Amino acid sequence: ATGNLEYGLKYHEQISENIRKSAELCDCLQCFFILHSMGGGTGSGLGTHVTQMLADEYPEVYRFVNAVFPSDDDDVITSPYNSVLGLNKLTEFADCVMPIENNSLIRMVKTFNKYSDSKESSNDKSRKPFDAMNDIVANLLLNLTSSSRFEGTLNVDLNEISMNLVPFPKLHYLIAAQSPLYSLESKMNPLFQPRRIDQIFADSFTKDFQMIDVEPKMHTYLACALLVRGNVEISDIRRNIERYRNNLKFVPWNKEGWKVGHCSVAPRGQRYSLLNLSNNTSIHNTFHELLIKFNKLYKRKAHIHHYTQVDGFQNDLFKQSVASLLDLENEYHQLE
Secondary structure, three states: OHHHHHHHHHOHHHHHHHHHHHHHOOOOOOEEEEEEEOOOOOOHHHHHHHHHHHHHHOOOOEEEEEEEEOOOOOOOOOHHHHHHHHHHHHHHHOOEEEEEEHHHHHHHHHHHHHHEOHHHHHHHOOOOOOHHHHHHHHHHHHHHHHHHHOOOOEOOOHHHHHHHHOOOOOOOEOEEEEEOOOOOOOOEOHHHOOOOHHHHHHHHOOHHHEOOOOOHHHOEEEEEEEEEEEOOOHHHHHHHHHHHHOOOEEOHHHOOOEEEEEEOOOOOOOOEEEEEEEEEOOHHHHHHHHHHHHHHHHOOOOOOHHHHOOOOOOOHHHHHHHHHHHHHHHHHHHOO
16 A cells, blocks of 8 residues: 555656656567566555556556565565455556466475586575576566567567457466576576477476466466477477367367467577466466455454555555455356
8 A cells, every 4th residue: 555555656757757768768669567576565556556657658558567476474464455455456457467476486496406407506505595586587578578589480479468368358367387497597407408399388287387376277278378489390389289289178269279489599508498378267266365365354454554544545445456356256267
């Protein structure tokens, strides 16, 4: 509440002016990326204020949000409040949201630490604890924007992500998975690198390589994008799509809901990589768990005063945000 209503208003003009100056330097402004946490104290309020501001001032420019959801042992006790309030804004003003869970990032870091060269791993210990987690999100952005930066046989513009993966305006929450997992500062042991191109496709459909802890293969796909980088043949991509076509459940009105991108330039130190973006009904479980945490606090009116004392905050905002999230959860659930 403080970040959105107090600091958002206080620094609105300054932020808007700085964005305008940067936007004027672009030959073809295609997309804004907004990265922030949802738990509070790290951009959930101000970040969603900026997203709303961009929607007002640049309505034709896409807004992609990477939102870090709080973990089970989050140290911000009011994080369920902040997350529900923030999601209300993201549902209305973002074009695509890629949720990220801290628990998933921690699991991934443990995975590529196990597979890194021993010398590199010892050097990594001198880095800050969150550097490796940040690397994973950075790799996601690098893979997502590779087609805008490098040549490829089947490059995908950012606007195509929204056009192909978001069939309804509010249902724009995408589950991201990528393979291989690696740190920007360390080299993966060659013994543990994917030996065949089929391996990165298999990895991208498993929970261990996802940014959030859900089970897409147990639920329904609205659409799926496979963004490949490196020395990969189109026939390899088609073969792998055929492998999964009959094993994954798609909505009946979009049985062929695959979007494929191929950038010729592989990530540094890798032969190839894959970013898998799926719009899948399993995301409703994440929303449901968040609502449970919210209700545990709200039914006791715990910590409500921290919000009601902020100028401009009305108690109805809680009810509106819960109603918005319930609608979102139900819309995804109905497509199962």
